[in-house]
Amino acid sequence: SKTISGKPLLAGDPHRGLDTPNCYYQNQITCPDFDVVGLSFPGCPGFPHFGHNEKVAWCVTHAMADYQDLYIEKFAPNSNGTTYQWKDKELDVESKEDTVKISGLSDHQITLKSTKHGPIISENASGTRGIAFKYTSIASINHGFEALIPQMTASSVSEADQAMEKWVDPCNNYMFVDVHGDIQYLNRGEVPVRTNENAWFPVPGWTGEHEWEGNIPFEKMPRSINPENGFIVTANNKIIGDQFPYYMALDYAPEFRAKRIVERIEGLDKATVEDMVSIHSERTSVPASVYVPHILNLDNLNPLQAQAQEILRNWIYAMDPDSTAPSIYSAFRWKLHVKVIGSLLGPLADQALVSGGRGAPTHMNHLAIRLIEGLKNDDPSLLPDGETWDATITQAFVEGVEYLRKTMGEDPESWAWGKLHYTNPTHTLADIFYNHKDLLNPPPVPMGGDGDTPQAGSFAMSKPFVMTGMSVARYVFDPSDWDNSRWIVPLGSSGHPGSPHYSDQTEIWSKVQVIKMAYTSEALAEIKVTEQKLIPINR
Numbered sequence: 001s002k003t004i005s006g007k008p009l010l011a012g013d014p015h016r017g018l019d020t021p022n023c024y025y026q027n028q029i030t031c032p033d034f035d036v037v038g039l040s041f042p043g044c045p046g047f048p049h050f051g052h053n054e055k056v057a058w059c060v061t062h063a064m065a066d067y068q069d070l071y072i073e074k075f076a077p078n079s080n081g082t083t084y085q086w087k088d089k090e091l092d093v094e095s096k097e098d099t100v101k102i103s104g105l106s107d108h109q110i111t112l113k114s115t116k117h118g119p120i121i122s123e124n125a126s127g128t129r130g131i132a133f134k135y136t137s138i139a140s141i142n143h144g145f146e147a148l149i150p151q152m153t154a155s156s157v158s159e160a161d162q163a164m165e166k167w168v169d170p171c172n173n174y175m176f177v178d179v180h181g182d183i184q185y186l187n188r189g190e191v192p193v194r195t196n197e198n199a200w201f202p203v204p205g206w207t208g209e210h211e212w213e214g215n216i217p218f219e220k221m222p223r224s225i226n227p228e229n230g231f232i233v234t235a236n237n238k239i240i241g242d243q244f245p246y247y248m249a250l251d252y253a254p255e256f257r258a259k260r261i262v263e264r265i266e267g268l269d270k271a272t273v274e275d276m277v278s279i280h281s282e283r284t285s286v287p288a289s290v291y292v293p294h295i296l297n298l299d300n301l302n303p304l305q306a307q308a309q310e311i312l313r314n315w316i317y318a319m320d321p322d323s324t325a326p327s328i329y330s331a332f333r334w335k336l337h338v339k340v341i342g343s344l345l346g347p348l349a350d351q352a353l354v355s356g357g358r359g360a361p362t363h364m365n366h367l368a369i370r371l372i373e374g375l376k377n378d379d380p381s382l383l384p385d386g387e388t389w390d391a392t393i394t395q396a397f398v399e400g401v402e403y404l405r406k407t408m409g410e411d412p413e414s415w416a417w418g419k420l421h422y423t424n425p426t427h428t429l430a431d432i433f434y435n436h437k438d439l440l441n442p443p444p445v446p447m448g449g450d451g452d453t454p455q456a457g458s459f460a461m462s463k464p465f466v467m468t469g470m471s472v473a474r475y476v477f478d479p480s481d482w483d484n485s486r487w488i489v490p491l492g493s494s495g496h497p498g499s500p501h502y503s504d505q506t507e508i509w510s511k512v513q514v515i516k517m518a519y520t521s522e523a524l525a526e527i528k529v530t531e532q533k534l535i536p537i538n539r
Contacts, residue, residue, distance in 0.1 A: 001181075001230075001270075002230045002231060002265075002268065002270070002271055003270060003271045003272070003480075004270040004271065004272050005478070005480035005481070006181070006480070007177075007179065007181060007478070007479045007480035008177035008178075008181065008182070008183045008479060009177075009271060009272075009273065009276055009476060009477070009478060009479075010052075010057045010058075010059055010175065010176070010177045010183075010476070010477040010479075011059075011276035011277075011279070011280070011474075011475065011476040011477070012050070012059045012061065012175075012474075012475065013280055013456075013471040013472075013473060013474040013475070014049065014050070014060075014061070014471070014472055014473055015456040015458075015469050015470060015471055015472070016469060016470075016472050017468055017469060017470075017472075018423055018424075018425050018467070018470060018472060018490060019472070020425040020426055020427045020428070020440075020441065020442065020491065021427070021491060021494075021495030021502070022472070022473075022489050022490065022491045022492070022493075022495065023041055023472050023473075024039040024040070024041050024049075024050070024472060024473040024489055025039065025040050025041065025042075025489075025493065025495075026039060026487060026489060026493050026517075027039070027040045027047075028519070028524075029046075029047075029152075033149075033152075033153060034053055034149075034152040034153050035053060035054060035519075036051050036052065036053045036152045037051060037052060037482075037517060037518075037519050038050045038051020038052065038475075039051065039473050039475065039487070039489075045145065045148060046145075046148035046149070046151070046152055047148075047151075047152065048060075048147075048148060048151070049172075050473065050475055051152075052477050052479075052482065052485070052519075053152055053153070053154070054155075054179075054482075055154065055155040055156065055178055055179050055180075056154045056155065056156065056157065056159070056160050056176055056177070056178045056179075057176060057177050057178075057477035057479060058151065058160060058174065058175065058176040059174075059175055059176075059475070059477075060172035060173060060174050060175070060188075061172065061173045061234045061235060061236055062170065062171075062172060062173070062236050063170075063171040063172050063173045063187050063189070063234075063236075063239065063248075063249075064236055064238075064249050064251055064252045064253065065171035065187070065189065065191050065248050065249050066191070066199060066247070066248065066249045066250065066251075067135070067136045067169065067171060067189070067190060067191050067192060068133065068134065068135045068136075069117075069133075069134045069192070069194065069198045069203065069210075069212075070131055070132070070133060070134075070202035070203070071115075071117040071118075071131070071132040071134060071202065071203055071204070071205035071210070072129060072130075072131060072132075072202050072203070072204055072205055073085075073115050073117070073120065073129065073130045073131070073132050073205045073206070074128070074129060074204075074205070074206040075093070075127060075128055075129065075130060076090050077128075080127060081093060081113065081123065081127045081130070082095070084115055084130075084205070084206070085206040086115075086116065086205065086206055086208060087206070087207070087208040091115070091116065093113050093114070093115060093120075094113065094114045094115070095111055095112070095113050096111070096112045096113075097109065097110075097111055097112075098110050098111075098112055113130070114132070115130075115132045115205065117132035117133075117134045117205050118132045118133045118134040118135060118138065118139065119132065119133055119138075120132055120133075121133045131202060132205060134212070135169075136168055136169055136189075136190040136191075136192060136215070137168055137169040139192075139212070142168050142169070143166045143168065144166060144167050144168035144169060146166045147163050147164050147165070147166045147167040150162070150163035151163040151164070155178075156178050156180060156182065157176050157177065157178045157180075157182045157183070157184040157225070158182075160176045160178075160184070161176075161184060161186055161223075164186060164188040165218050167188045167189055167190075168189060168190045169189055169190065170189060171187065171188065171189030171190075171191060172187070172188050172189060173185065173187060173234035173236075173239060174186045174187070174188040175232055175234065177477070177479055178479065179479045179480075182225070182226055183225075183226060183227075183231075183232060184223070184224065184225045184226070184232075185222070185223060185224040185225075185232045185234070185239075186221065186222070186223050187221045187222040187223070187239065187240075187248075188221070190215045190216075191215060191216045191221075191246070191248060192212040192213075192214070192215055192216075193212065193213045193214055193215065193216060193246060193247075194210060194211070194212050194213065194247070195209070195210050196247060197210060198210055198247075199247055199250055200250075216246045216248075220245075220246070222239055222240050222244065222248075231265050233258050233261045233262050233265065234258070235253065235257040235258040235261060235454070236252065236253035236257075237252055237253055237254070237255050237257070237258040238252040238255075251365075251366070253365065254365060254368070254369050254452065256285075256286040256287060256452040256453070257452065257453065257454050257456075259286060260282055260284055260286065260453070260454055261279060261282065261454050264278075264279045264282055264454075265279070273476045273478055273484055273485070273486055276476040277474075277476060277486065277512070277513070277514055279454060280454070280455060280471070280474050280512055281448075281455050281512035282453060282454040282455055283318050283319040283320055283448045283449045283453045283454075283455050284316075284317050284318055284319075284453060285317045285318075285319050285326075285329070285450060285452050285453055286317075286452060287333070287368070287372055287452050288315075288317040288319075288329050288452075289317050290372050290375060290376060291329065291332070291333065291336075291372075291375070291393075292312050292315065292317065292329060294375065294389070294390075294393050295309060295312055295329075295332065295393060295397055296309060296312060296313055298390075298393065298394055298397060301398075304401060304405060304410070304412070305397070305398060305401050307412050308328045308397075308401045308404075308412050309397075311324055311325050311328060311412055312325055312328055312329065315329075318448075319417060319448050319449050319450050319453055319455075319457070320417065320448050321416065321417050321418030321421065321446045321447055321448040322416050322417070322418060323416065323417055324412055324413060324414075324415040324416055324417070325417075326417035326421070326448075326450070327404060327408075327415040327416065327417045327419075327420055327421075328400065328401065328404065328412070328415065330400075330417070330420070330421075330450065330464070330465055331400030331401070331403050331404050331464075332393075332396050332397045332400035332401075333396070333400075334400065334403075334461060334464050334465075335395075335396040335397075335399040335400045335403070336371070336392065336393070336396035337364075337367075337368065337371075337461055338461065339384070339392065339395065339396060340367070340371060340382055340383065340384075340392075341364070341367065341461075343383070343384040343385075344367075344382065350462070364461070367382075370382060374389075375389055380392075407420075408420075416446075417446075417448065418446025418447065418448070419446065420464070420465040421446065421447055421448070421450070421457060421459070421465045421466075421467060422444045422445060422446045422447060422466065422467065423444050423445050423447060423467050423470065423490070423510075424444050424466050424467070425441055425442045425443075425444065425490075425491065425503075426441055427440035427441055427497070436497075439497050439498070440497050442491055442502065442503035442506055443503075443506070445506055445507070445509075445510035446510070447467060447470065447510060448512075451469065455471065455512060456469060456470055456471055457469070457470055458470070470490070471490070471509075472489070472490060473487065473488070473489050473490075474486075474487060474488045474509070474512075474514060475487040475488075475517070476514065477517075482517075482519040482520070483516070483517075483518060483519050483520055483522075483523040485516075485517040485519065486514035486515065486516060486517055487514060487515065487517045488505055488508055488509045488513065488514045488515055489505055489509065490505070490506060490509045490510075491503040491505065491506055492504045492505050492506070493505070
């Protein structure tokens with residue numbers, strides 16, 4: 001066993017933008033059929049992502065699977081978009097009229113069209129072509145929610161696995177442990193079987209050559225049960241080898257975060273809950289260990305640049321909020337990316353630099369990885385024509401230091417990472433009710449990490465370095481003693497701005513600390529502050 005209790009531990013933290021109020025809420029549901037505590041979110045029943053009952057705990061990360069395709073439809077000539085071609089047939093386009101009601105304006109009538117491949121999301125001006133969107137969640141009747149009750153009543157990892165057979169979307173790295181000592185990984189969700197061309201481009205819808213041939217069978221989805229190394233790690237990284245017989249995805253997160261987590265776990269003897277919390281706060285940057293040695297070789301620097309270089313010389317690549325070295329490194333890397341992207345993409349660079357939601361920054365992640373590999377191999381192919389790595393790194397470093405001087409002052413010792421890198425929680429209604437923004441918006445807090453570290457803290461290159469992606473909950477489940485489990489959210493357990501619990505966990509969260517996750521009635525009685533009962537009226 002790798003844990004001090006002899007039972008498994010399950011820990012993690014979902015990463016996304018900071019919703020205000022919280023996306024995830026700390027809840028417990030107790031009834032005759034199950035007793036589950038975990039993190040729920042509005043609009044979805046149960047605890048599909050993170051939780052545990054008396055026997056089993058579960059959690060997810062995004063599997064980065066590809067389960068959406070685009071089809072170019074060829075509308076039949078002179079049909080005005082009412083029929084389309086498929087193989088040697090002419091099929092009717094399904095049309096539906098709908099009304100969009102706009103406050104203060106007249107109603108707007110729209111026509112919704114769909115083909116056998118899904119809804120039409122765009123048409124050309126002449127009405128001869130359209131793009132259909134095929135998506136597992138809407139391609140057929142979605143039975144995904146039928147997995148939630150079996151999930152909450154599972155008594156072993158085997159039952160938790162089978163509970164996910166009807167799960168559709170999203171595709172997740174689903175990890176679960178039980179009180180019997182078993183651990184398991186499952187890639188849950190439906191992934192269609194189709195041609196390799198579907199992976200890369202919108203495909204012709206009229207040929208019939210790119211149709212889905214069902215889904216990857218549930219029993220053949222990637223799994224791992226009680227692996228020999230004694231642990232399982234996922235961090236949105238690639239989870240299958242080249243020998244896997246089905247196409248799953250092209251775009252995965254870099255290996256940097258997963259690599260550091262594995263290194264930390266392998267360094268443990270008998271792991272505890274506290275060890276898992278410590279890994280939550282892991283801030284070592286793998287890319288920094290590649291770039292910084294090259295910065296240290298630069299010469300002909302002015303005194304301020306030389307002082308910044310000297311700060312990096314003693315750095316161990318930890319993106320700590322009170323350290324100045326992460327600011328120097330991050331400003332350099334930002335300038336490097338802007339320079340290279342501007343050269344490669346020209347007028348499209350500004351759009352590429354703006355990350356705009358799940359999947360939008362993926363191409364920039366790939367470019368970041370290729371830059372690092374190019375530097376390792378002294379390959380200048382991505383750099384502006386005629387430039388060398390030495391010249392490019394010198395320019396990026398000089399510009400990065402100048403940015404920090406103008407932004408934070410002449411003294412590099414005052415360039416703490418947390419002054420640049422912080423949260424910016426903004427309530428959806430704050431712009432509308434501007435006079436109440438101080439009540440609606442919780443205070444920002446400085447944070448460590450970046451987009452490459454297990455303690456996530458990504459930001460858009462178009463607006464450095466304010467955080468756009470971070471840990472929106474943290475948890476550690478302990479099956480040896482459920483009351484020894486821990487959790488935290490970035491704001492609080494209430495979504496009401498007037499509640500004392502609206503953002504009372506923020507300071508603890510910012511320090512990467514946790515609070516008790518009470519499960520038993522005895523533990524709840526010890527920590528509860530108030531109790532509210534909703535009693536139905538007998539009629």
